[in-house]
Amino acid sequence: MDWLELTVRTHPDAVESVSELLNRYTGEGVAIEEPIELINEGQEYRVLQGQPVLVHGYLPLDGKEEAITQQIAEGLWHFSSLGEHFVGEMQKRVVKEDEWANAWKDYYHVTHIGQRLVIRPSWREYTPKEQEVVLTLDPGMAFGTGLHPTTRMCLEQVEQRVKSGMHVLDVGTGSGILALAAAKLGAESVYAIDNSSVAVESASENAALNDLSARIKVVLGILDDAEAARLAGRYDLVLANIIAHVIGSIAPQLAQTLAPQGVLVVSGIIEARLHDALDPLLAAGLEQIDKVMIEDWMALILRKRG
Known part of the structure; x- marks a missing residue:
């Protein structure tokens, strides 16, 4: 089965609301793509604070996607009434089954929190430093990795x-x-x-x-x-x-x-x-x-x- 990926460019303050809206209609979880800069040869990153965030949701192409997409667009219109900078226009693209199954993984990287904690998505490699405590996490599409x-x-x-x-x-x-x-x-x-x-x-x-x-x-x-x-x-x-x-x-x-x-x-x-x-x-x-x-x-x- 092919899938329709819906992507909304969102102000950081609106991420929760947009995520809830997409998740309500897609039922397949959402992926939140923070604006980041990779450092340390790609093993770590820093978040670019204040810059727009991309929220991705997925619909199966089963004949119902057009009506559902319209409902989502109506919900986004209400958010956008707060200002054009708040919620951007929804983008759409078709992805294949094998691409969909792993697409959300691209948005998760190794995360450092506090003095010692490191959150490592299970598909990422990471060499811990002394005293670091590494949590290996497979969040699935329904949960985040601590960001x-x-x-x-x-x-x-x-x-x-x-x-x-x-x-x-x-x-x-x-x-x-x-x-x-x-x-x-x-x-x-x-x-x-x-x-x-x-x-x-x-x-x-x-x-x-x-x-x-x-x-x-x-x-x-x-x-x-x-x-x-x-x-x-x-x-x-x-x-x-x-x-x-x-x-x-x-x-x-x-x-x-x-x-x-x-x-x-x-x-x-x-x-x-x-x-x-x-x-x-x-x-x-x-x-x-x-x-x-x-x-x-x-x-x-x-x-x-x-």
């Missing part, structure tokens, strides 16, 4: 806060990238939960790829009252890289899972939606001890009061 600010902030917090022997909870694990980092940095066990079967499969495969299946347990589910009660007080570090209103909706459950001296790191919060997450977390008996920001994205660090 997004929300994931980057979480990974930096994991690097700073994980100590040997810790027990870690990762809520909304996605590709499992945060769980991998916690285990590689010394956590004794990581419980990773997601409500998507695609995410559970991806995270499980990535744990196996890094020989961490014995320390990372990946489960399909949600952090509801029953699950929070079962996990109550167990975790030294709890991670939730989701979105603000979802974090707010499970604030009591997140607080319940924390050990007495445990720390909660939540991310996926755009500054304008801060209080959708923060107010319920404070009401759940937590206190904010720190926050970090990249661009308009924010991560909060909290612990139990008293």
Whole structure:
């Protein structure tokens, strides 16, 4: 089967919105192509900040693509009303099956985060330097490799806060990238939960790829009252890289899972939606001890009061 590749040139602030729109209609995942400059003979890169980002989505050529493309174009028109610089015109091209299966891989490179963490896509070669901790990741088309600010902030917090022997909870694990980092940095066990079967499969495969299946347990589910009660007080570090209103909706459950001296790191919060997450977390008996920001994205660090 041939595929139709849809590409939208997007302002960095609109990447999330455009990605969600494309993913809603394509159902095959999206690939985000950051503007980068390769360095160190192609082994590393730096992001060219502030420059447009390309978002790619894929539709099967099965007779339905014209109608779906029109729906996407209508959605993009509403975004473009914010300004021509915000969302560009959608480009289209046909790709063959074998090209489609690997096209998205071109957009992922070795990523350095924090002081020691290195994210290596499974198809890229990389020779680690002394003290570097390498996570081998196969994100599939549905997940990123740590480049997004929300994931980057979480990974930096994991690097700073994980100590040997810790027990870690990762809520909304996605590709499992945060769980991998916690285990590689010394956590004794990581419980990773997601409500998507695609995410559970991806995270499980990535744990196996890094020989961490014995320390990372990946489960399909949600952090509801029953699950929070079962996990109550167990975790030294709890991670939730989701979105603000979802974090707010499970604030009591997140607080319940924390050990007495445990720390909660939540991310996926755009500054304008801060209080959708923060107010319920404070009401759940937590206190904010720190926050970090990249661009308009924010991560909060909290612990139990008293």
